[in-house]
Amino acid sequence: MMGYLYLGLAVVGEIAGTSFLKYSNGFSHLWPSVGVVVGYVMCFYFLSLAFRSINLSIAYAMWSGVGTVVITLISVFILRESINLASVIGITLILLGSIILNLFGSAH
Incomplete structure (x- = not known):
């Protein structure tokens, strides 16, 4: 269960980092650039924790899929x-x- 909490936090970090990336203007604006770094560090830290209990293929598919949908919205x-x-x-x-x-992957 903690794996999915970590995965959710990784998605939040990715969404934050990607959103700030839009405003960093090629890393020429300081605070959005700091937001990119903080968001992605948070993202990959929590994603690494999620891998302790969720298979890589499932966690990565969920992370990238949910992140893609939310960023599109x-x-x-x-x-x-x-x-x-x-x-x-x-x-x-x-x-x-x-x-x-997630429903039918090899972890189930």
């Missing part, structure tokens, strides 16, 4: 970036793949 609804139907379908397939791996 942030980019569309907060940053007002456009998205097309092909992107929506692709991201839906990523999310479904993560769910299927």
Whole structure:
């Protein structure tokens, strides 16, 4: 159970780091750049802890899948970036793949 808590914290770190990356402007703005580093250090630290109890393939698929979906939602609804139907379908397939791996992956 702690593995999934760590995985959730890793996702939060990845989302924070990626969001700050948008605002760092090529690491030319100090505080967003610090946010990138802090977010990704947090992300990879907690991801490494999650690997203690969750298989690498499942944890990585969930981490990347959930992170991709949330970052897409942030980019569309907060940053007002456009998205097309092909992107929506692709991201839906990523999310479904993560769910299927979690439900039926080799750890179960």
